[in-house]
Amino acid sequence: MKDIGPRFVLPMAQAVVSKKMEPQLPSLDQAVVVGSLATVVGEVPQINSEILLRDRIGHWRVRWNIGRDRFTVEPGLYALGRPDNQSPVLVTANYKLTFDLLRASLPGRDLWILVLDTKGINVWCAAGKGTFGTVELCDRIEISRLAEVVGHRRLLLPQLGAPGVAAGEIKKHSGFRVTYGPVMAHDLPAFLDDPQALNPVMRRKSFPLSERLVLVPVELVQGLRQVLPLVLLLMLVTAFFAPGSFTEGLLGPGLILLAFALSGLSAGTILTPLLLPWLPGRAFSVNGLWAGLLLLAPLCSYYLPVLGNDWAGRLAIGGLTVTGLALASWYGMNFTGASTYSSRSGVRQEMLRAIPLQAGGVLLGVVGWFVAQWLKRGG
Amino acid sequence: MSGLRYIEGVVTLELDRERCIGCGLCVQVCPHGVFVLESGQAVLTARDQCMECGACARNCPAEAIAVEAGEGCVRGIINELLGLEGPCC
CATH class of the missing domain: 3.40.50.11600 (Rossmann fold)
Incomplete structure (x- = not known):
């Protein structure tokens, strides 16, 4: 194709550079060809x-x-x-x-x-x-x-x-x-x-449950790939910090950390897509936060007695909850890329507001968790 | 599915009614029913439903529509904010 001259080019859809065209048909040697x-x-x-x-x-x-x-x-x-x-x-x-x-x-x-x-x-x-x-x-x-x-x-x-x-x-x-x-x-x-x-x-492009459901595995797999290495590292550090032997630390507080992180991730990558029309808020980061609350609240009430209902125990659970909520919000926000109705201006706006809170949440949460482990060790 | 609505009052979509020739192509290509054709002219009736895909602007023969089009994807915007070249998905 010849140069088509100046035209209104939308920022995201740049023209592909045109090359010399040789006539060509697709290969017959493809599995789909009968x-x-x-x-x-x-x-x-x-x-x-x-x-x-x-x-x-x-x-x-x-x-x-x-x-x-x-x-x-x-x-x-x-x-x-x-x-x-x-x-x-x-x-x-x-x-x-x-x-x-x-x-x-x-x-x-x-x-x-x-x-x-x-x-x-x-x-x-x-x-x-x-x-x-x-x-x-x-x-x-x-x-x-x-x-x-x-x-x-x-x-x-x-x-x-x-x-x-x-x-x-x-x-x-x-x-x-x-x-x-x-x-x-x-x-x-x-x-x-x-x-x-x-x-x-x-x-019209609708976004029914079935279409949201098929997108979940990719979201989950990509999220796991990002989150798991870091969580495994934090589990090892936890096992060093926690009172008792390394194995006790890994299988005790270490696994609890894993449970909170995976719950936060699941809230953002599974629950947010599935419950999308029913979660409060318009921003996906807010939807993710609510999905996170849904999953993490029962986890909190279950693990608080396990970690001990004292200051250190509450700090530990609080730290994990904040981290989990931040993950849920982040991965909920990520689903904008797969959704069928979010605008770029909207995503940019919510990112600028949410990312500082999400990053701060993870940082504060993780620090709180390790301070709690250190307190327990001292006490 | 009334629950699937995104943040209001942020989209960059603009329609210049002076230029509109009423061909109705924007009504056809919009996946969210943002435009309606009223007495031979396009009208923005659901601006907040716009997802800034850019289909209307790209196909408008009168260049009556402007929108900062782009994929609403987190990684793409991070790359853009950091000034990096990178894919969206």
Whole structure:
């Protein structure tokens, strides 16, 4: 694609640098490819709507954050079923989870799927980064020689691709007219049968419990990766400080520390997403704090007698609670990145307010905890 | 799902009604129903629902919409505040 000249570039969606376009079709040697379709531009890889066990295993793995950045299909043109030169062209991302969701929602259909190189990122996030964008789409049309494959000049894009794509510029530079279809792939069959069936509900991005639930494992795994090493270190230090032998310290106060830290983390990464509509407050950091209270309050009342209801015991429990709440608030706030309705201005505002409190909470809490251990040892 | 509402009064979304040509593309692409088309002109009816994705501004043929678009993601904003280049997610 040629230089498209000066235009209004949104800060987050920078244009990708354009290179020389060699015509290219995706490799036929991919697990998802079931055959090929002879066209004027060559053998286009053919796919179907079937989701096999190995696809499902792949989906399960990425939901647990395993090999997520390698879960891709090759960008380019694919044939779902046996499309002809009047069949619709659907545009999507090269994250295999996205690609599978799209083809699975279109059983029995014959159409073209143009996969953009979004570096293995889903449509909405990639649109935000600009990789599902105007330049890549124009480039991919050219690389795929789409204008020779189809006789019409229509592209169907997912609505959530719109943050990265300027429909007017696509028309100007490729001749193709962009239509934004429904947000969700499962509304596509109804839309393909009758574009008038696209109602305002299909244009809205909701965030139901099921969608929040599938995001939990990645949040949890990433959180554990960050929190566990530090907590294990603090457990060892606790075991040195605490009265009694090292083993007693590790299995006594050490495990209590672990319990509070994991509860704080779980409150932020599991409870906050699940209870999101019902937690008080608009800021995610506040939602996380409430989720933290829910989990940590019972833990407090259980462990206070264990640690001794004296000054040192109360300080110890207080320290752990404050640390746990700060973790819950931080990880709750982190969920803004996965949520479907938080604005960047809002996130920035709550971060500037919450991070000093969260950092202070962890610091004060940990110091309080160790002072308490030292007091117990002295007493 | 009325409980899924974010902080009010912070978004940077602006609509210049003088420029609006009433094509309705903003109404189409907005995932949160922020715009409504009223007698051939776009109207901001739910500004606080805006998540600053930038779809409306990018697709507006009249450049009537301005928004400081960006992903609301903690790591991205930390990188930005520290002046680092870094990915969001």
